[in-house]
Amino acid sequence: RKTVQADMDVLNEREARRALIYTINQVEKGGVDAAGKDLGHSFDHYLQENAAKITRLKALVGQQAFKLNFQPIVHIPSEKICHYEALVRFTTNDSPYELIVFGEDIGIAPDIDMAILKQAIGYIEKTVETNPDIRVAVNISGQSIQSASFFDKLVALLDKTECSPKNLLFEITESTAIGDLEKVNRYIQKLRKRKFEVCLDDFGAGAASFQYLNALDIDCVKIDGKYIRDALNSSRDEAMVRNLARMCQDLGVTTIAEMVETQEQLDYLIGIGVNKAQGWIFGKPEAEAIYKERSQ
Numbered sequence: 001r002k003t004v005q006a007d008m009d010v011l012n013e014r015e016a017r018r019a020l021i022y023t024i025n026q027v028e029k030g031g032v033d034a035a036g037k038d039l040g041h042s043f044d045h046y047l048q049e050n051a052a053k054i055t056r057l058k059a060l061v062g063q064q065a066f067k068l069n070f071q072p073i074v075h076i077p078s079e080k081i082c083h084y085e086a087l088v089r090f091t092t093n094d095s096p097y098e099l100i101v102f103g104e105d106i107g108i109a110p111d112i113d114m115a116i117l118k119q120a121i122g123y124i125e126k127t128v129e130t131n132p133d134i135r136v137a138v139n140i141s142g143q144s145i146q147s148a149s150f151f152d153k154l155v156a157l158l159d160k161t162e163c164s165p166k167n168l169l170f171e172i173t174e175s176t177a178i179g180d181l182e183k184v185n186r187y188i189q190k191l192r193k194r195k196f197e198v199c200l201d202d203f204g205a206g207a208a209s210f211q212y213l214n215a216l217d218i219d220c221v222k223i224d225g226k227y228i229r230d231a232l233n234s235s236r237d238e239a240m241v242r243n244l245a246r247m248c249q250d251l252g253v254t255t256i257a258e259m260v261e262t263q264e265q266l267d268y269l270i271g272i273g274v275n276k277a278q279g280w281i282f283g284k285p286e287a288e289a290i291y292k293e294r295s296q
Contacts, residue, residue, distance in 0.1 A: 018106040019054055023047045054106055057099060061108070061115045066090045068119055069285035070136065073256060073278040077270045083135035083169065084289040085278065086120045100141075109141040110150040117157060124167045127289065134289060137169045139201060142178045151187050158194070165195035171222065173201045174209065181215040188216055199256070204240065213253075221248055223274070225259025232268060245272045 023046045060066065070084040088096045103112045120138045127134045144150045157163075170191060178184050188198050199220035203209050204227050213221065223241060230237040241257075248255045257269050260279030269277060282294060 014107065015054055015058075016051075019047065019050050022106050023050050050106070053102065054108070057103055058108065058111070060090060060092065060094075060099070061103075061112050064115055064119060065092060066096075066116075066119075067287070068116070068123060069287060070289040071278060071285040072283045072289075072291040073137070073276055074282050074291075076266065076274065076277050079282070079293065081291045082276055083137055084291075085137045085171070086116065086123075086139070087285045088116055089285075104141055104143050107143070109143040110147050110153075113138075113140050113144045114150065114153055114157075117154065121157070121161050121163050121168065123289075124163060125161065128167055131289075134167055135169065136167065136289065137171050137199065139171045139173050141173050145172055145184050145187060146178060146180060151190075155190070158196075165197070169197040169199065171199045171201040172216075172218075174203075174212070178212065181212065185216050188218060192217070192219070202258075203244070213251075218253065220254040220256060222256040222258055222278075225257075225279075228257045228259050228265060228269070228279075229261075232264060241274075242272045245274050249273055 066088050068086045069089055070086060072084055073082045074080060075082050088100070090096060090099060100109070100112060103109050117138055117140075120136055124134060124136055140154075172184075172188070191198055197219040199222055200209075200212060200216065200218050201222045202224045203213070203221045204224040221244070223244060227237045227241050231241045232238065245255050254276065255274045256276040256278060257265075257274050258278055260266055260269065260277040260281050262281065265279075266277060266281060283291060
């Protein structure tokens with residue numbers, strides 16, 4: 001018990017509370033029977049483990065122990081570069097997806113997003129001297145965009161760095177459910193008033209995607225790669241992608257298709273009027289935002 005208390009003591013009150021709630025949920029999902037005969041001992045073990053994971057993740061973020069890779073997004077059918085998505089890679093070889101989801105679960109997604117934003121803007125500032133047309137999309141968690149303190153810090157960062165909307169845009173991810181859509185839309189409109197484009201990421205992956213599209217006035221929708229991958233083999237997925245592309249055309253919203261890997265997929269997307277595409281057919285994430293036109 002002393003070890004558990006020591007691990008919990010390094011966390012602030014909010015983090016300790018989230019560690020406790022996360023551990024309770026973890027035990028509940030696993031089932032009481034899976035915890036063994038000594039439930040108290042098992043709970044303490046999980047709590048200690050989670051407190052240590054939070055401390056480690058905070059250290060990784062605080063030390064910026066990650067780098068950014070950049071994957072190209074192109075206009076179709078011209079295949080001319082539009083912009084790049086900044087994708088985080090931790091220097092410890094931890095799974096970015098697992099660490100980011102864990103960060104959302106325990107409530108520190110805003111800290112992670114702010115650290116990534118700072119590094120992305122730093123990259124833009126360094127690169128824009130030789131490539132003034134560089135454009136980078138940075139992900140913002142649904143958890144972060146709901147936070148007033150995060151949004152204030154974001155605006156302060158944009159003011160301080162004077163990063164141009166010609167070089168930076170934002171993707172709102174659906175990994176965390178957005179509760180107050182009216183408040184989030186106000187924040188999005190403040191960014192758009194500054195001429196920053198805002199995209200709704202992974203559209204279709206979450207249960208509330210169409211509710212978000214109805215409530216949030218955005219510039220772009222990125223269609224979840226699962227539907228792109230399966231569209232040619234599933235009439236259901238094909239109908240969803242085709243009708244989504246048509247609906248976005250009617251709404252004046254740009255569409256981006258994720259996980260485009262074959263010429264057959266690309267031809268299909270061009271045929272239904274999708275505007276832009278991202279995937280291995282155009283390039284994998286690289287350490288530098290450099291797009292090499294693919295050989296036809």
